[in-house]
Amino acid sequence: MQELHERLLACLPRLRRYARALTGDSASADDLVQDTVERGWARIAQWRPDGDLRAWLFGIMHNLHVDQLRRSPPPVVELDDGDLPVAPLAEPLNLRDLERALQQLPPAQREVLLLVALEEMRYEDVAATLDIPLGTVMSRLSRAREHLRRLMAEQPPAASLKVVK
Amino acid sequence: MNETELQAWVDGLLPPDRQAAVERYLADHPAEAARLQAYREQNAALHALFDDVLDARIPDALHPPSAARPGQAPAPAWSIPAWRRMAAMLAVAAGAGVIGGAAGWTLRGAGGDSGTGLMAGGATQALAALPRQAAIAHAVYTPEVKHPVEVGADQQQHLVAWLSKRLGKQLRPPRLANQGYELVGGRLLPGDSGPVAQFMYADAGGQRLTLYVSSGQKQNRDTGFRFAQEGNVGVFYWIDGSFGYALSAAVGKKELSQIANAVYEQLQPN
Numbered sequence: 001m002q003e004l005h006e007r008l009l010a011c012l013p014r015l016r017r018y019a020r021a022l023t024g025d026s027a028s029a030d031d032l033v034q035d036t037v038e039r040g041w042a043r044i045a046q047w048r049p050d051g052d053l054r055a056w057l058f059g060i061m062h063n064l065h066v067d068q069l070r071r072s073p074p075p076v077v078e079l080d081d082g083d084l085p086v087a088p089l090a091e092p093l094n095l096r097d098l099e100r101a102l103q104q105l106p107p108a109q110r111e112v113l114l115l116v117a118l119e120e121m122r123y124e125d126v127a128a129t130l131d132i133p134l135g136t137v138m139s140r141l142s143r144a145r146e147h148l149r150r151l152m153a154e155q156p157p158a159a160s161l162k163v164v165k
Numbered sequence: 166m167n168e169t170e171l172q173a174w175v176d177g178l179l180p181p182d183r184q185a186a187v188e189r190y191l192a193d194h195p196a197e198a199a200r201l202q203a204y205r206e207q208n209a210a211l212h213a214l215f216d217d218v219l220d221a222r223i224p225d226a227l228h229p230p231s232a233a234r235p236g237q238a239p240a241p242a243w244s245i246p247a248w249r250r251m252a253a254m255l256a257v258a259a260g261a262g263v264i265g266g267a268a269g270w271t272l273r274g275a276g277g278d279s280g281t282g283l284m285a286g287g288a289t290q291a292l293a294a295l296p297r298q299a300a301i302a303h304a305v306y307t308p309e310v311k312h313p314v315e316v317g318a319d320q321q322q323h324l325v326a327w328l329s330k331r332l333g334k335q336l337r338p339p340r341l342a343n344q345g346y347e348l349v350g351g352r353l354l355p356g357d358s359g360p361v362a363q364f365m366y367a368d369a370g371g372q373r374l375t376l377y378v379s380s381g382q383k384q385n386r387d388t389g390f391r392f393a394q395e396g397n398v399g400v401f402y403w404i405d406g407s408f409g410y411a412l413s414a415a416v417g418k419k420e421l422s423q424i425a426n427a428v429y430e431q432l433q434p435n
Contacts, residue, residue, distance in 0.1 A: 012227060017218040021211065026218075027327050034227050095214050098207075116176060117208040118215060123178070138169050145175075145204045 004044060004053075008037065011054050014119065015061060021114050022065060024103045032068070036061040055121070055129045062111060062130055069107055101151035109144035112137055166190045171197070175204040224315065226331070226353050226360075294357055296402045299377035299411030300395035302354055302363055307373040314350030314365050324351050328362040332380045334408065338364045339376070339431035344424045346374055358382065372416065376428060379409040390425060392418060401425035405432070 015036060019029035040047075040060050047056050102110060115126045123141075127134045166187060173179045174187040191198040306313055316324040321338075329336045331353055338348055346366035354361040358381030366374040382404050393400045399421045402411035410432070412425045 009228065012223050013219040013221075016221070016223070016227070017215050020218050021215045027323055030224060030227060031327075031330065037227060095210060098210050099214055102211075113207075114211070117211045120176070123173075138172060141172055142168055145172075145207060146200075148207055149200070149203050 007053050008040065008044075008057070011057050012037070014054065015057060018058065018114055018119060019061065021102065021118055022107075022110060024099070032061060032064060035064050039064065052125070055125055058115065058119070059129045059131065065107070065111075097152065098148075101148055104151055105144055105147055109140050109147060112140040113144035113148070116141055166197075171201055172204075175201050175208065224353075295377075295379060295382075295404075295409045296391070296393035296400040296411050296413075297395060298356065298361075298379075299375070299402065299413050300393070300398045300400050302361070302377055303373075303375045303398055303400075303413035304396075306352065306363065306365065307375065313373070315352035317350040318348040320350075321348065328353060328378075331360045332362055332378065332408075334380065336362060336378060337431070339428045341366055341374070341424060341427060344427055345369065346424070349373070356381070372414065374412065374414040374416075374424065377409075377411040377413065379411070380407065382407050382409040390422070390429075392422075394418075403429070 012033065015033050016029060019032045019036075020026055023029045023032060036057060040057050043060075047053065102113075105113070111130060112126060115121045115129065116123070121129065123134060123137050127137045130137070170179065170183060170187055174184060174191075179187065191201065316327065318324070325336055325338065328351055338351070341347070345368045347368075349365040349367050351362055351364045354363055354377075356379045358379070360380060362378040364376045364378070366376070368374075386404065387406070388404045390401055390403050393402065397415045398413050399416065399418055400411050400413045401421055402409065404410075410428070412421065412428055414421055414424070
């Protein structure tokens with residue numbers, strides 16, 4: 001039990017990073033992480049010890065996120081970043097543009113892109129985590145990247161990203 | 166050249182021979198090379214955008230529940246934050262002379278015999294525990310200089326949305342400007358019967374005031390104001406519906422009762 005707790009704890013930073021990128025704001029992200037940890041811990045007996053705990057937790061987060069997207073209207077008013085005080089620009093404009101473009105992707109494409117690009121999961125692991133065929137992973141990945149490239153190309157030129165028109 | 170191999174090249178997932186083959190292909194196809202290079206830069210940019218989350222402090226609320234089981238002490242590695250917090254509570258409680266019973270309560274909460282650890286506690290215990298826990302939380306967090314709150318009043322909308330979601334009730338931190346206090350911010354705490362929100366206020370002289378809002382008080386009937394003195398901390402508390410409220414500050418009973426009245430009035434739905 002104890003060892004599992006530690007392993008689950010070790011997954012937290014990556015779950016948070018993924019949730020942050022997926023939801024687009026840190027409050028919703030941490031709610032999603034908390035729900036994931038609660039559900040994961042409640043069902044820890046279902047996890048096979050020879051399995052990949054991280055992929056299993058990402059799968060739980062995926063299901064929770066899909067549930068959230070399905071619910072409409074959401075039971076809790078989503079936090080609108082626009083309502084928050086504007087933080088000083090900590091990162092270059094092109095990165096913030098990227099974040100905005102990322103949120104414009106369909107969620108299914110965004111998930112695949114983030115698991116591959118940010119989590120650096122192998123394509124087979126992405127398929128297992130999201131419970132979709134490998135071919136679907138590849139087509140979503142391809143579409144997500146091209147979609148993002150086009151969205152970024154619509155933004156004012158961003159030198160350090162070297163967006164190709 | 167198939168698209169799967171091109172994508173795998175972007176992610177560095179190809180075996181060396183296939184990687185060389187893709188690179189020969191790209192040398193002859195500049196538009197494709199530019200497209201894939203843009204994808205590689207997307208990967209790098211996503212890391213640049215989000216990797217700082219990996220190093221950020223993880224809020225206590227996100228930690229999995231304690232591994233403690235009946236008859237077992239919580240294992241050390243997991244519960245370092247919890248132990249540290251309890252140690253802090255005990256130290257502050259003892260130092261400020263807050264409550265004789267604090268050690269007993271805290272240690273019982275730490276999960277010896279009760280089986281459910283902090284979730285334990287009958288109805289009557291819960292009501293008696295409310296001012297005590299509020300006073301402990303007050304004593305622990307009000308001396309904090311750097312991190313008195315988790316979310317500051319400058320992000321009030323976020324603060325309110327977050328704590329409201331966690332407690333399952335739309336919360337509105339009362340305005341106490343007429344009493345001379347401004348909202349500093351708030352934090353989420355574990356309570357006997359569920360999550361607890363703590364709102365902190367300060368006056369111009371730095372005197373701090375906390376409002377402790379505890380969920381899961383269903384078993385308690387509504388009460389009028391009650392007052393408890395825990396060391397130098399005065400606590401006005403009351404139950405309203407399934408929520409318990411406790412207002413704590415190291416000020417005189419009379420002054421605190423006036424503030425408690427203002428809080429109570431503002432919490433009533435109109």
